[in-house]
Amino acid sequence: MDINKLQRENIKNLRPYSTARDEYKGQASIFLDANENSYGSPLTKDTPEAVNYNRYPDPLQLDLKDAISKIKGVPIENTFLGNGSDEAIDLLFRAFCEPGRDNVVILPPTYGMYEVSAGINNVETRKVNLLPGFQLDLEGIAEAIDENTKLIFICSPNNPTGNSIIRTDIETVLANFNGLVVIDEAYINYAKQHTFIRELTEYPNLVILQTFSKAWGLAALRLGMAFAARPVIDVLNKVKPPYNINQATQDIALAALKNIEQVNEWIKITVAERENLSRELAALPTVKKVYPSDANFILIEVEEALKTYDSLVEAGIIIRDRSKVTLCEGCLRITIGTPEENKTLLETLKMLK
Numbered sequence: 295m296d297i298n299k300l301q302r303e304n305i306k307n308l309r310p311y312s313t314a315r316d317e318y319k320g321q322a323s324i325f326l327d328a329n330e331n332s333y334g335s336p337l338t339k340d341t342p343e344a345v346n347y348n349r350y351p352d353p354l355q356l357d358l359k360d361a362i363s364k365i366k367g368v369p370i371e372n373t374f375l376g377n378g379s380d381e382a383i384d385l386l387f388r389a390f391c392e393p394g395r396d397n398v399v400i401l402p403p404t405y406g407m408y409e410v411s412a413g414i415n416n417v418e419t420r421k422v423n424l425l426p427g428f429q430l431d432l433e434g435i436a437e438a439i440d441e442n443t444k445l446i447f448i449c450s451p452n453n454p455t456g457n458s459i460i461r462t463d464i465e466t467v468l469a470n471f472n473g474l475v476v477i478d479e480a481y482i483n484y485a486k487q488h489t490f491i492r493e494l495t496e497y498p499n500l501v502i503l504q505t506f507s508k509a510w511g512l513a514a515l516r517l518g519m520a521f522a523a524r525p526v527i528d529v530l531n532k533v534k535p536p537y538n539i540n541q542a543t544q545d546i547a548l549a550a551l552k553n554i555e556q557v558n559e560w561i562k563i564t565v566a567e568r569e570n571l572s573r574e575l576a577a578l579p580t581v582k583k584v585y586p587s588d589a590n591f592i593l594i595e596v597e598e599a600l601k602t603y604d605s606l607v608e609a610g611i612i613i614r615d616r617s618k619v620t621l622c623e624g625c626l627r628i629t630i631g632t633p634e635e636n637k638t639l640l641e642t643l644k645m646l647k
């Protein structure tokens with residue numbers, strides 16, 4: 295696969311912005327190259343730690359990538375960091391899809407951002423619905439693809455259904471598609487199935503998305519990861535805004551990565567709570583179906599989705615109404631909370647007639 299050929303003509307010819315810090319290499323103590331404020335940041339005195347944000351951050355976030363690399367086992371040059379996974383998704387469209395000509399394949403019911411991002415970039419989305427059990431329709435995918443199909447988005451574990459996609463089916467797509475296969479692993483930390491990271495060396499067209507927004511508890515920071523072969527990462531780095539990950543985010547993420555034990559503890563509790571809650575929900579007379587979940591949420595089918603949703607809102611509990619989503623008729627999506635939150639949810643549901 296030639297990534298050079300896959301990217302848009304204008305991106306192939308693009309000369310990326312060169313930052314002041316890109317052009318300087320070596321040691322120095324006086325920085326008069328980037329028109330920054332040499333005095334510092336005015337917030338210094340009021341913040342608990344003496345922090346300054348007066349200098350532009352590292353455009354390639356090498357310290358942070360190094361720490362991520364130690365946990366994920368992916369080399370720095372195969373890692374891209376975005377302002378949320380959503381930025382990586384948008385950049386994939388902008389780098390690889392010619393507006394008004396190219397198309398991408400998505401597999402509903404799935405994460406909404408793929409289609410929104412396609413729409414923003416004026417790229418056609420071709421939809422191949424998942425089969426019963428929310429698994430891939432391999433024949434349908436093969437039929438939907440043509441020479442202008444650049445990306446296929448596979449979300450596993452899938453949002454909003456919660457299930458993992460059968461591994462060998464994903465491998466079939468990877469081996470047969472002449473564009474990028476984007477596997478969105480936002481919920482991989484909660485899954486029994488393991489990540490596709492180890493397959494990166496095997497497939498030049500594989501892009502894996504992960505995020506700090508879920509298991510890592512840093513949704514407000516906006517930090518997402520994309521792992522891929524070097525040529526894909528090079529293209530993403532070429533098109534990204536120069537300082538897309540701010541210094542505060544880099545600092546806080548670095549600190550959080552030192553506390554992986556806490557994250558692993560939360561994952562264990564969440565998975566146990568998921569199994570508990572699934573069992574308890576299935577026993578409720580109003581619940582028609584509890585879909586098996588490999589994520590930190592559960593999709594359930596109920597008698598009257600909107601009524602249940604509204605009653606919970608009235609009780610101060612917000613879940614996600616997915617009843618109008620393709621193949622999710624009558625369905626609600628419930629995030630696994632703390633044990634107390636889950637208990638309150640169950641008690642509230644039990645009181646509804």
Ligand SMILES: *Cc1c(COP(=O)(O)O)cnc(C)c1O
Pocket residue numbers: 377378379380381405449453478480504505506507508513516517518
């Ligand atoms: C939550 C979620 C993300 C995370 O997006 P961020 O921009 O990193 O917060 C990505 N993909 C899916 C499927 C999600 O559900």
